Amino acid sequence: MPSKYDWPAEGKRSLIGKRISRLDGPDKASGRARYAYDTNRPGGxxxxxxxxxxxxxxxxxxxxxxxxxxxxxxxxxxxxxxxxxxxxxxxxxxxxxxxxxxxxxxxxxxxxxxxxxxxHLVKEEDVSKAANMIKPSAEETKGNPDSGFSEADAVHEGYYGINTITHCCLESHGQVAEWNGDNCTLYASTQALGRIGGDLAKVLGAEPATANIKPANIRVITEYMGGGFGSKFSIDKWGIVCAQFSKQTGKPVKLMLDRDQELLMAGMRPSDYAKIKLGAKKDGTITAWQHESWSTGGPGGGGAPPIPYVFTEIPNQRKRHIAVSTHTGPARAWRAPNHPQAAALTMCAMDDLAAKLNMNPLDFFIKNLPLTARGDVYKAELLKGAELMDWKTKWHPRGQGGNGYLKRGVGLSLHTWGGRAHDSDCRIVINSDGSVQAQLGSQDLGTGTRTVIGIVAAETLGIPLSGVQVQIGDSNYPPSGASGGSTTVGGVSSSTRRASVKALDKLFEAVAPSLGTTADKLVARDGRIHVEGDPSKSLTWKAACAKLGTKSISEIGRQPARDEGNLNDNGVGGIQMAEVEVDTETGIVSVKKMVAVQDCGLIIDVKTAESQCYGAMIMGVCAALYEERIFDQQTGTMLNADMEFYKLSGIADVGDMVVHMMTGVYDGRGVIGLGEPPAISPPAAISNAVANAIGVRVPTIPLTPDKVLAALEKGGRA
Amino acid sequence: MSKIDSDSHGKNKQPGKKGFSRRSFLGGLGIGGGAVATLPTGLLVESQAAAAPAMGPGPIPVALRINGKVHNLNIEPRVTLLDALRNHLDMTGAKKVCDRATCGACTVIVAGRPVYSCSMLAVEAQGKDIQTIEGLAPSGKLHPVSAAFVENDAQQCGFCTPGFVMAVKAFVDRHPNPTMDQVKKGLGGNLCRCGTYIGVRQAALDAARQMKGGKNA
Missing domain, CATH: 3.90.1170.50 (Aldehyde oxidase/xanthine dehydrogenase, a/b hammerhead)
Structure with missing residues (x-):
């Protein structure tokens, strides 16, 4: 049912869907932005x-x-x-x-x-050495795997894996705590400013000395934060001890993790290894899937990967998983939890089966799209991606990557994510001097949250973006969800839209008499309020707000809200393609080009949305080629808890990148989150490109030179 | 990895000057930074003591000329330039990230060259012109490099950004007409986790064009 809260139709949008620079860009690029780590309190x-x-x-x-x-x-x-x-x-x-x-x-x-x-046990890839540290799960079956395999014209069996990596946030975890009597202000580097204050109060409240501390006593401020990627949702032991020190000494206390601590304990993504068997008919139709997988997420073991990934409707499946506990820093949510691993295992195994069938993987994946939840979307995306990658020219059968020692190849992968809106309240304040504030207890992780809020409020009120002060990063503002799982953009854009529409209605009521009309006849556009169809009867925004006299308008908008507009949705598909060059003498892989084609419903800001895709692909290059926690089983220590040897890609290590957002036809679904989806496919697409280039599979990620050379040798191609 | 190029534009190299930054000390020994973990810290301290007159261990007067203004501090000689800026002068544009001369988030310009301020002692920066990001745009108007970062969305969380801006500033000062290849090599000493390199490359090219003739330097 149409609602006044619905997004304006295409053609009626002045800011939404345009390319707009992030609002806090100037503060960040001039060093003025203050992060938790930058908070210097007097006497601290x-x-x-x-x-x-x-x-x-x-x-x-x-x-x-x-x-x-x-x-x-x-x-x-x-x-x-x-x-x-x-x-x-x-x-x-x-x-x-x-x-x-x-x-x-x-x-x-x-x-x-x-x-x-x-x-101790610190390595899990060789599960035979894990002894009593393993927890096997029950076998899960669907259909009849044995008959599925006997129906197949080709069966492929392979071993695949993707290692544990760390979050390596550039701003390490931590906070500054400052007490004033029984009230504490936490300047925290967090993805959940609305949550960690309550968590801290709960811990303090359980101790006699601070038994009177309630959640309302803790205020959390996160004006800027230097990266979280899923690792910064908790108050953590260091947050508690920091607050206790401050209470005890009566002074502000700053506690930020050192880099080695950050890499050792403040975040890791679980591994996944699997022996996979899958079969298909001559035409490429997959008939059966079977896997035995194992993984670690640190002391708690590792959950079963959601495989087969994307192609979930493979008719016959048999699955077993073993959780391996290791004495390594515990897992935290890592951008699209479990999905990059699932994509790597599934897409690489499928790509190998395509090679066995002598099929172009593009045709093979398209052939099997009926086994996915959104085949039409993927098909459109694959065809668009193939055009942008020039797949037809660049793809070749395995082993035909060139005559010299440098081999070229292309590979692809598909992914999916939810991205449903989180709960969010937004307060819009319109003052008689024409100033507008949008207030939310949300945080901008660098994704562009602040900018999205400003765009939605300004669009709705018909004023320029500069006319809205976006006030976030403080738990004193109306509560908004934690920023994780790509839930923020849907949440804050919806609550801001509703609050803005409500506030504008109030302003219309206040000015309608002076324009000789009723509120329902008014519209706000281009910085003016005027009678619909009669622009001559109008007031400037400022003059309209002046009619409020000494009062301000203050309205709350909520997400979720029943029957109040088709503002957001859940579930997206995306594809990525990679082109690599492999030096078969050194084993070094370089990514020459990547293409991302992504659907995420209505895009509020195209510029920051594209940045999410570029960034996710670059993070994916790091994970595909460089990142690994290197452990020594003898001593149990991580050998590279530093940024010199825990490697991230540098500016020269990423090739050309092309981002194509599927706008237009998907806009009607409303806003859907984008942070996670493009971060899923890169390792799989790059691994497949390497296999295409050198003719053999490098079984585990990261695709480091030693493994590339070993695979070449094993495949008789060294 | 392009990080190997981090010294290609002179970062932390002071020709004709014997410094004792962590980086040059380790470089002098002919070992990589990876050996830091296994190196007894005492060795580092002893070597420094041998190379310079005894100072400290308590606070000593240190004068730093930052963005044209002299700041007099009373700090321990072991305090790095980065910690002096951040903890003692409340100039927090330069960030502490790796603390081991790898990531470039702490980049400032000393005597015209980009330097990892986490790996230069404050005492060693005395008598030199130190430019920090706070001095790039004293009037409040964005420096062309910063403006190019905004325009190209060459930032997400922004924690690497001030260091990257200073590295780009130093780079375009030396390479007023850079090619993309030069940009990739010349900025190899800075790391970003969010993945903003596509924007940073374009920002460097745009900033160089904007600054041509040195009018805005």
Whole structure:
């Protein structure tokens, strides 16, 4: 049913769907933007953590007395008392607050800890060595796998895997805590400013000294934050100890993780390895799927990957999974949890089956689209992608990647995501001086949340973007959901739209008499309020707001809201293609070009939407080629908990990138989240391109030179 | 990895000057940064002590000329230029990320060259002109490099951005007519996690065009 809250029709949009620079761009690009890490409060202390150097050990003794006497040290707290069994390197043992960062570090060095070393497991790829650390799940079947395989003209069996990686947020996890009596302000680098205050209050409320602390006592401020990617939803032990130090000393305290701590314990994406068997008829139709998979997410093991991915309707399936617990930093949600792994396993196995059938993978994947939830969307996207990649010219049968030592190839992958809107309240305030504020307790992770809110409010009120002050990043504003799972854009755009329409209705009521009409006859456009169909009867925005006299308008819009506009939806499809060049003498893979074709419903800001896709592809290049937590099973330690050897791609390591957003026909679905989907396919598409280039599969990601050379040798192509 | 090129435009290299930044010290030993973890910290301290007159360990007076203005500090000699800026002068544009001369988020310009300020001691920056991002646009109007970052959306979370802006500024000062290949090599010393490189490349090319003739430098 049409509603006054519905998005304006195409052709009636002045800002939505245009290419608009992010509102906070100037503050970020001039260094004025203040992050949690940049918060320097008067008289503030700095706190540092002592973390376990061992992967698995029992603390037998801990002595902080020397640290307590150290110069400049104001507080010491044991976080893991004697008797604690630490489960990973980087486990929080104790914290020190001191006058300066250097003195806090000195204090940490003076804490004496004795450990009883226990046996550890830090590598999971060879599951036969995991002994008692595994938890097999029950077999799951669908249809009749055995008859499915006997129907097949070709059966392929292969081994595939994708490793654990870290989030490596450039702004490490942490916060500044400052108390004023029983009220605490947390300047936090968080994706969930509306949640962590309550979580902190709950912990403090359970302790006698702070039993009176309630959620309302904690205010969280996140004006800017330097990357989360799913790892920053929790108050974390370091957030609690930071607040306790501040309460105890009566001074503001800053605690930000050091880089090695960030990489060891503040975020990792689970691995997934699988032996996969699948069969198809001569024409490419897949008849059966079978896999045995295993994965780790750290101490808790790793959940079963959602495979077969995208092609979920393969008729006959048999699946088994083994969760492997390891003594490594625990998993956190990582941009599109489980999907990049599922895409890598599924799309690589399918690509190998296509090769076995001597089929062009483009034809093979299109042939099997009836097994997906949105075949028409994928087909349109694959055809568009093939055009942008020049797939027809560039694809060749395996092993025909060129005569020299440099081989070229192309590969593709498909992905899906939900992206449903989260709960969100927005307050729109219109003041008699014409100023407008949009207030939400949301946070902008760099995705463009602030800009999207401004665009929706300005579009709805018919004023320029500069006429809206977007006020977010403070838990004192109306509550809005945590920013994760691509739920933010749908949430904040919908609540802002509703609040803006309601506020505008109030303004229309206030000015209608002076225009000799009724509120329902008024429209707001181009900075004026006028009678519909009679632009001569009008007031400027400023003159209209002046009619409010001493009052302001303040209206709340909510998401979800019943029957109030078709503003958002759930579920998208996307495809990506990669072109690589492989040096078969060194094993080095370089990505020459990537193409992303993505549907996400109505796009509010094309510029920041495209940036999400570019960024996701570049992150995907990092994961496909470079990133790995390198563990030494002998000592149980991570050998590269630094940014020199935990490698991210540099500016020269990514090739040309083409982004095509499926706008127009999909707009009617409303707004759908975009942060996750384009981050899913890159490792799969790149791995498939490498297989196309060199004629053999490099079974596990990342596709490092040693593995490329080993695959060439094994395949007799070295 | 293009990070190998990080010194190709002179970052943290001071020809004719013996510094004791972490990077040049390790470089002098002929070992990579990866050895830091296994290197006893005492060795580093001893070597520094041998190369310079004894200072500290307590706070000592340090004078830094930043964006044309001299700031007098009383800080421990072990304080890095980055920590002096961020923790003692509240100039927080330069960010602490890797703290090991890898990522470039802390880039400032010292004596005309881009430097990883996490790996230069504040005492070593005395007597030199230090330019930070806070000094790029004192009037409040965006510097052409910053403006090009905004226009090309060469930023997402923005945490790498100030360092990247300073690296681009130093780069276009030396390469007023850069090619895309030069941009890729010359900016290899800065890392971004959100994946803004496509925008950064274009921003560098656009900024160079804007700044031609040095009018806006």
């Amino acid at each position: 202390l700095v706190a540092k953590l002592l973390c376990s150097p061992h992967a698995h050990a029992k603390i037998t003794r801990i002595d902080t007395s020397e640290a307590e006497r150290a110069p400049g040290v104001r507080a010491v707290k044991v976080m893991a008392p004697a008797g604690t069994e630490v489960q990973w390197q980087g486990f929080e043992i104790a914290a020190v607050a001191a006058d300066t960062e250097e003195l806090a570090q000195d204090g940490v060095r003076k804490i004496k800890v004795e450990y009883e070393i226990l046996p």
